[in-house]
Amino acid sequence: MDITKTASPSFKEMALKLLPAEASFDACLTCGLCSSGCPASGLENMDPRKFIRMAMLDMDQELASTPWVWLCTQCRRCYHVCPMSIDIAQLVFFARGLWPEEDKPQGIVRSCQLTRSTDSTSAMGLPPEDFVFVVEDVLEEVRSQQPRFSHLQAPIDKKGAHFFVNQNSREPMSEPEEMAPLWKIFDIVGADWTYSSKAWAAENFCMFSGDEAAWYEIIKKRVDAVNELGCKVWLNTECGHSYFTMWSAINRFGMEADFQLENLVSYYARWIREGRLPVNSDWNRKGITFTVQDPCQIVRKAYGESIAEDMRFVARTLVGEENFIDMQPNRSANYCCGGGGGFLQAGMTEHRRAYGRRKFDQIAATEARYVLTPCHNCHSQIEDIGHHYQGGYHVIHFWTLICLSLGILGENERTYLGDDLLALQD
Amino acid sequence: MHTPPRTITADLAIIGTGLAGTAAAVFASNRKIACAIAGNTGALAYTTGYFDLLGFFDGRFVGDPWEALAKLQQTTPQHPLAGISSGDVRRAFTEFIAFIGDNGITYSQPGSDNLRALTPAGTLKPTLCLPATMSKGVEAISRKAVCTIFGFHGLKGFSANQIAANLQNGWPKIQARQIQFPSHLQGELYAEVAARSLEVPANRKLLARILESEAGQSEYIGLPAILGIHRPDNILEDLEQLTGRRIFEIPTMPPSVPGIRLREMFEQQFPQRGIAMVPQQRIERLDFTGEKIALQLKDNHGPITISAKTALLATGRFLSGGLKARFDSISEPLAGLPVHQPSSREQWYQDEYLDSRGHEIHQAGIDCDASFRPLGKDGTVFDPRLFSAGIILAHQDWIRQRCGAGVAIATAYRAVQAVEDFLAE
Numbered sequence: 001m002d003i004t005k006t007a008s009p010s011f012k013e014m015a016l017k018l019l020p021a022e023a024s025f026d027a028c029l030t031c032g033l034c035s036s037g038c039p040a041s042g043l044e045n046m047d048p049r050k051f052i053r054m055a056m057l058d059m060d061q062e063l064a065s066t067p068w069v070w071l072c073t074q075c076r077r078c079y080h081v082c083p084m085s086i087d088i089a090q091l092v093f094f095a096r097g098l099w100p101e102e103d104k105p106q107g108i109v110r111s112c113q114l115t116r117s118t119d120s121t122s123a124m125g126l127p128p129e130d131f132v133f134v135v136e137d138v139l140e141e142v143r144s145q146q147p148r149f150s151h152l153q154a155p156i157d158k159k160g161a162h163f164f165v166n167q168n169s170r171e172p173m174s175e176p177e178e179m180a181p182l183w184k185i186f187d188i189v190g191a192d193w194t195y196s197s198k199a200w201a202a203e204n205f206c207m208f209s210g211d212e213a214a215w216y217e218i219i220k221k222r223v224d225a226v227n228e229l230g231c232k233v234w235l236n237t238e239c240g241h242s243y244f245t246m247w248s249a250i251n252r253f254g255m256e257a258d259f260q261l262e263n264l265v266s267y268y269a270r271w272i273r274e275g276r277l278p279v280n281s282d283w284n285r286k287g288i289t290f291t292v293q294d295p296c297q298i299v300r301k302a303y304g305e306s307i308a309e310d311m312r313f314v315a316r317t318l319v320g321e322e323n324f325i326d327m328q329p330n331r332s333a334n335y336c337c338g339g340g341g342g343f344l345q346a347g348m349t350e351h352r353r354a355y356g357r358r359k360f361d362q363i364a365a366t367e368a369r370y371v372l373t374p375c376h377n378c379h380s381q382i383e384d385i386g387h388h389y390q391g392g393y394h395v396i397h398f399w400t401l402i403c404l405s406l407g408i409l410g411e412n413e414r415t416y417l418g419d420d421l422l423a424l425q426d
Numbered sequence: 427m428h429t430p431p432r433t434i435t436a437d438l439a440i441i442g443t444g445l446a447g448t449a450a451a452v453f454a455s456n457r458k459i460a461c462a463i464a465g466n467t468g469a470l471a472y473t474t475g476y477f478d479l480l481g482f483f484d485g486r487f488v489g490d491p492w493e494a495l496a497k498l499q500q501t502t503p504q505h506p507l508a509g510i511s512s513g514d515v516r517r518a519f520t521e522f523i524a525f526i527g528d529n530g531i532t533y534s535q536p537g538s539d540n541l542r543a544l545t546p547a548g549t550l551k552p553t554l555c556l557p558a559t560m561s562k563g564v565e566a567i568s569r570k571a572v573c574t575i576f577g578f579h580g581l582k583g584f585s586a587n588q589i590a591a592n593l594q595n596g597w598p599k600i601q602a603r604q605i606q607f608p609s610h611l612q613g614e615l616y617a618e619v620a621a622r623s624l625e626v627p628a629n630r631k632l633l634a635r636i637l638e639s640e641a642g643q644s645e646y647i648g649l650p651a652i653l654g655i656h657r658p659d660n661i662l663e664d665l666e667q668l669t670g671r672r673i674f675e676i677p678t679m680p681p682s683v684p685g686i687r688l689r690e691m692f693e694q695q696f697p698q699r700g701i702a703m704v705p706q707q708r709i710e711r712l713d714f715t716g717e718k719i720a721l722q723l724k725d726n727h728g729p730i731t732i733s734a735k736t737a738l739l740a741t742g743r744f745l746s747g748g749l750k751a752r753f754d755s756i757s758e759p760l761a762g763l764p765v766h767q768p769s770s771r772e773q774w775y776q777d778e779y780l781d782s783r784g785h786e787i788h789q790a791g792i793d794c795d796a797s798f799r800p801l802g803k804d805g806t807v808f809d810p811r812l813f814s815a816g817i818i819l820a821h822q823d824w825i826r827q828r829c830g831a832g833v834a835i836a837t838a839y840r841a842v843q844a845v846e847d848f849l850a851e
Contacts, residue, residue, distance in 0.1 A: 033471055036616040036681040045613070080706050083468020083745065260430075304725050305697060305705065328625060328656040329690050332705055358622065365625040 011055040011063050011091065018090045027084040028052055034078035034088060039335055039358045043351050044068040048078040048088045055091060069095040070105055071351050073341030075296040080332060096210025104209055107345035111205035112214055121218050122201035124169040132156055132197050134172040135179070142180050146410055154183050157229065158194035164231035164259070165193050166202040166222075168239045168376045177412040181399035182237070182264075184408055189276040193235065199225035202242035203376075207249075208342030219249035223257050236263045238397050240297035240375035241340060247302065263298060265374050268398060269310035272317055279405045281320035288420055290319045291327050291368035293359075293382060294334040295375035305331055315372055318401050325366040335359055339381025356385035363393060369420065371395045394418040433731045434702045436462040438845050439721050441709045441760065442740035442748070443467045445834035446816025448692045449518070450738050452525045453842040455699050459849065462702035462732050464709055464723055467689045468746050474677035475560065475651065475684025476543060476553035477519065477533070477835065480507070481828025485782075487552050488828075490539050504821040507829065509796055510836045518839030523555060529695050530657045531687055532558035542567060544648075544676045548589030552828065557684055559651070559658045563674035566646040572599040573646035575676070576637065578607045580615035583679030584650040603640050608632035620652040621683045624661055634668035641671055651675040651683040655690060704730060708747070712737070712761050714809050736845050739763075739792070739800065740816040740838065748818045749790065756790050758818070763800050763808060766793050766820040784826045791820030797844035798837060810848065815841040 009017070034048040041047035046068035054063055063069075074089040101109060114125035122131070139154045146152075155161060165186075171178045186193050199222040206214035223246075226234050236243040243263055250257050271277035292315045294300070299308045308331040316324045329335070338355035346352070359382060363371055371382050371393060383395045396416045403409040404421065414422060438454050440447045443465030454461040479491040480498065488494040492512050499508040507515070516536055523533040533555050534541070540552035541564045550567070566573050577586030590602035607620050608629055623629045641647055653675055654661035666673050677684060696703040704725060709732075711722040721732040741748030741760060750759045754771045758764075767790040768774055774787040792814050793801045802808035815837040817824045824830035 031472065031680050032616070033681045035614075036618040041616070041619075042613040047614075081471070083466060083471075085466060085708075301726055303727050305703070309697065326694075328622075330694065333690055333693060358619070361623055361626050361629075364628075365622075 010058065011060050011094070012058055014094050015052070015055045015091055018087050028056070028086060029084070031083070033081045033083070034086075037077050037081050037335075038072075039338060039355045040068065040071045040073070043071045043354060048072075051091065052086060052088055063095055064098045067348070069099075070341075070346050070348065071343070071355065073296070073336050073338060073343055073355075075336035075340060076301050077296070077333075077336065080300055093210055096208075097212065099210065105342065105346035105348070107347050108205055108209045108342040111203075111342070111345050112209045112211060115201070115203070115205055115218055116214060119198045119221070120201050121199045121204075121221050122169040123203040123205050124173045126169055126173055126201075128197040128200070131167075131172055131195075131200055134176050135195065138176045138179055139183070141177075142183070142410065146408075148408065149184060149187065152183055152187055154179075155194040157197050160230050161192050161194035162231065163191055163193035163233050163235040164226045164229060165195055165235045166237050166239070166242060167195060167200050168202040168237055168242070170376055175415060177410065178415070180410060181397075181403040181413055185277065185399060185402055188406070189271045194229065194231065196225045196229055198228075202237050202239040204241060204245040205342055205345065207241070207245045215245065215249060216253050219246055219253070220255065222246065223250065223255050226257070226259050231259060233260045233262050235267065236261070238264055238374040238376065238399065240295035240377055244297040244301050263303065263307060263374070265298070265307055265311050265314065265398065266303075268314045268402065272314060277402065279318055279402055281318060281323070281405070283405050283407070283424060284320050284323055286420060286424070287323055288319070288370065289323050289325055289366070289368040290315060290370045290372055291325050291363060291366045292330075293327075293337060293371055293373035293375070293378045294331055295373060295378050296334075296336045296340060298374065299334065300332040308332065311374065314398060318405050325368050327362040327366050335362065337378050337381045338385070339375075339377035339379075344377060344380055352381070353385055353388050356381055357389070360385045360389045360391060364391060369393055369418065372398060372401060374398050394421075431729065431731070433733055434462045436460050436702060436732060436734045437736065437849055438842075439463075439719065439732045439734035439737045440740060441465065441721065441737060442742060442746070442816065443689075443692070443703075443705070444470050444740065444742050444746065444816065445473075445831055446740035446742075446838045447738070448688070449522045449835045449838040450740060450815055450842050451692075451696060451701050452522055453518075453839055454845070455696075455701055456521065456525075457842065457846055459842070459846060460700070462704075462734065463696065464704040464707055464721070464732070465741070466706055466708050466746070469742065470689050471685040472680040472682055473685040473688070474545070474682065475557045475688075476551075476677070477523075477555040477831035478552075478828040479515065479519070479536070479540075479554040479832035481540065481552040482826060488540055489552070491552075491554055491832075492538065502821065506794075506819040506822050506833050506837050510840050514839060515832065515836045518836045519555060521839070522835050526688070526691070529691050530659065531691060532659050534558060534561055544589065546584060546677050546679050548585075548592030554832070557658065557675070559653055559662045559675045560677075561674065562646060562672045563648060563676060566648070566672070566674065567593075567597065570597050570599060571646050572644050573597075573601070573648060574641045574644040575600065575602045575648040576640070577602065577604045577650065578610070578615055578620065579604060580610060580613060581607070581617060581620070581650060581678070582614065583617070584676070586648075589648070589676065601644075605636055605640060608636065616681065617650055617652050617678050617683045618655070618681055618686055620650075621655050624652060625654050625656060627664070630661065630664055631668060634665055637665075637671070638669050641669070645672060647671045647673045648676050649673060650678045655683065655687050658687060702732075709760060714761075714812070719809075719811055736811045736813065736848060738838075738841055738845065739812065739814040739818065740834075741818055743791070743817055751787075756787075758792060761800070761808065761812065763792055764803050765790055784823050788823040788825060789821055791822070792818050793820050797847075798841035799844070813841045813845055
C-alpha cells in the first residue's frame with residue numbers, strides 16, 4: 001500500500017501534531033525508557049523507540065505495514081515514562097486506521113461489525129430482545145434458588161434511575177449467571193440502577209480497529225441511551241476499555257453528555273467506607289493470598305492513582321492486609337497484560353503470549369494464588385498466560401470476591417474459584 | 427459531561443520530581459509539613475544511582491569532599507553549596523538515604539572520603555554514597571581481587587569487555603565473560619526487563635547456575651545493574667547465597683535500573699505517607715495573586731489545582747524544562763523568574779566541547795537569597811512563599827563538578843527548613 005499517494009497526513013505530520021506545544025521530536029533522546037518499559041518491544045523486530053524514529057525519518061511505508069501496530073495495545077506506558085511526553089500510542093492508533101479493512105486482523109474487524117449490527121452495540125452481536133430475555137431468565141433463577149434474594153431486581157429501561165449500568169457481552173452470551181453477583185451487590189447497598197435494552201453493551205472494538213467514525217457511532221448510541229433514560233451517573237462495569245472509549249470519545253468528539261462517568265471500583269470503595277457494603281476478611285481463615293491487576297484503561301489512561309488506591313482499599317478490606325501482595329511495578333507504572341487493544345481477538349496468539357510474559361513474571365514474583373481485576377480483557381489474558389506458562393493462579397472479578405466475603409455467592413457463580421476458595425464455601 | 431474539579435490543598439507544593447523534589451518531599455514529610463508533589467520524572471531514570479557531593483574541584487578529582495567543600499565555600503561563595511554548613515549537608519544525605527533505605531534500597535552512609543566507583547565505561551569516578559548493591563565493587567577495586575565481570579548478549583549500554591580492558595592495567599585479576607540471560611531468546615535485552623525477571627526466584631536460580639559455572643576462581647562477580655527493581659538488596663543476597671561469591675552491580679547506560687528503582691519507589695511510597703503525588707505530570711501554570719499559591723496541572727482525567735501556602739521550584743534545567751533556551755536568551759518558563767546567564771550568546775560555549783574551563787551556560791540558573799527564595803527582576807525576593815532547590819540554581823556546574831546530587835539534596839534540605847520557618851511564623 002502506497003500511502004504517500006493518499007491525502008491523509010504523513011506519519012511525521014501526524015506525530016508533530018501529537019506533540020505538546022513547543023515540543024519537538026528532536027527532543028527524543030532515544031534514551032530507550034519507552035522500549036525498556038514496553039512488553040511489545042522486540043516483537044516483529046519493533047519497539048516504541050524505533051517506531052518514533054521511523055516516523056521522523058519519513059519511513060511511512062514501513063510504518064503503515066508493520067504488524068507491530070496490532071501488538072502494541074496502546075497502553076501508553078511509553079508516554080508515561082517518557083521525559084519528553086511523547087505520545088507514541090496515538091501514532092499507533094493512526095497507523096491502524098490506515099490499514100485496508102481486509103488486511104486488518106479479522107477478529108477485531110468482525111467484532112466491530114457485530115457491535116454495529118444491532119442496537120445493543122454488543123461485540124458479540126446479541127440483540128436487545130435477547131439480552132432482555134437472558135437477564136429476566138437469570139433473575140428468575142436467582143429469585144427461585146436463592147431465598148435471600150427472592151425479591152432481587154434487575155431493572156431494564158427504568159427512566160430516571162440514578163445509575164445507568166452497562167454490561168460486558170461475555171456474561172449474557174456465555175456465562176449469564178455471572179451477572180448475578182453485581183445485582184446482589186446493588187441490592188445490598190440499595191442502589192437505584194438500571195440496564196438499558198438499547199446500547200447496553202460495554203465493549204468497543206471499533207476503537208481497536210482504528211476506525212474513528214465507527215467508534216464515534218457506537219459511543220453516540222450509548223450517550224443517547226443514557227440521555228434518554230435521564231440517568232445521572234453512567235456506571236461502568238468491571239471492564240477496562242469500555243470506560244476509556246466512552247470518556248475519550250466524549251472529549252475527543254465534543255459530545256453532549258449530561259451525566260457523570262464513574263467506575264464500579266470507585267463505588268465499591270465508597271460503599272465500603274460508608275458502611276453500606278459490610279465486607280471484611282474474616283472468611284480468609286486460610287490466609288489465601290491475592291494480588292491486583294491495574295487495568296491500563298482504568299488506571300494509567302484514565303483515573304490514575306486515585307482509582308488505583310480505591311482498588312487496593314477494596315482488595316485489602318476483602319482479603320486482609322497481610323494477604324494482599326502488590327505486584328511490581330504497580331498503579332500507573334504497571335505493565336499492560338496484553339489483553340487490550342483487541343489483542344485477544346487479533347489471532348496473534350504466539351505474540352500475545354510473548355507479550356504477556358512480563359505480566360506472568362510480575363504475578364509469579366508475588367506468589368499470589370489469585371489475581372483480582374476489574375477488567376474483562378485482563379481477566380481473559382491473565383488466565384490464558386497463567387495456563388500457558390503454568391502459573392497455578394486463578395483470576396477473579398471483584399464482584400465475585402465481594403459476594404464470597406458476604407457469604408452470598410450462588411452455587412453457579414463460582415466458576416472462577418480455585419479449590420481453596422471453593423472449600424471455604426460449605 | 428461532568429468531571430468534578432479536583433483540588434489538592436497543601437502547606438508546601440513541590441514542583442519537580444527529580445532528586446531535589448523527591449528529597450524535599452522526604453524532608454517535608456519528616457517534619458509533618460503537608461505537601462503535594464508533581465512533575466515529569468525524566469532524568470532520574472538515567473542516573474547511575476550514585477549520589478555525588480563534590481567530585482571535581484580546583485582542577486582535580488576530589489578525595490575528601492568535605493575539605494573540598496570548605497575550599498569551595500571560600501572561593502566560590504555564590505555556589506549553592508557555599509551557604510550550607512557541612513553538618514547540614516551530612517544531615518541531608520543521611521536523612522534522605524534513611525528514607526530510601528527504609529523502602530528497600532539501601533545506600534552507603536556518607537563517609538569522610540569519596541568512594542572510587544565504576545562507571546558504565548569502565549572508568550572510575552569519585553562519589554559520596556552509592557547503593558549497597560554496588561559497594562562490593564568498590565571493595566573489589568581497592569583489593570584488586572580476583573573478579574569476573576559478566577555482560578549479557580543483547581544488553582547494549584554495558585560492555586564487560588570494555589570495563590575489564592579499561593581497568594586491566596591497575597587490576598590484572600579482572601576478567602570478562604559474555605553470557606546469555608536466562609529465558610531471553612533474541613534481540614535487544616533491556617536492563618529493566620532483566621531486573622524484573624530476577625524478581626522471580628526461579629529465574630535467579632537459573633542465572634546463579636550460569637554464573638557459578640563461568641566464574642572460575644573469582645571471589646567477586648560484577649554484573650550490570652539488573653538485580654531487581656523493588657527489593658535489590660534481597661535479590662543480591664539471594665544470588666550471593668546461590669553462587670557463594672561476592673556480587674556487585676555496575677551502572678549501565680540509560681535506561682538505568684537504579685534510577686527506575688528510585689522513581690518507582692517514590693511513586694509508591696509518597697501516597698502511603700500522605701504526600702499527595704501526581705506522577706508524570708508537569709505543573710503548567712502558577713498563580714501568586716491569591717492568599718494561597720495556585721498551581722494548575724492536569725492528568726488524563728482532567729484538570730487539577732493544587733492550592734498551597736508555599737511552593738518549591740525544583741524543575742531542573744534544560745532537559746526537564748526547568749530552564750528554556752531560545753537562540754539568544756534563557757528563561758524560566760513557569761514563574762517567569764529572571765535567569766542569571768552569560769551576557770550574550772557568544773559566551774554560552776567555549777569552542778572546544780571538552781574545554782577544561784567548562785561552558786558558561788552551565789552556570790546559568792536562578793539566583794536565591796540565603797533562605798533559598800528566588801530573586802525577582804529587581805533583586806529582591808520574588809515572592810516570600812516561593813522557594814527553590816536543585817540544579818536549576820545558578821553558579822554551579824553539576825556535570826563538571828560532579829555535585830548534582832549534593833546540590834539537589836542539600837539545597838532541598840535547607841529550602842525545606844526555610845519553608846518550615848516561614849510556616850511557623
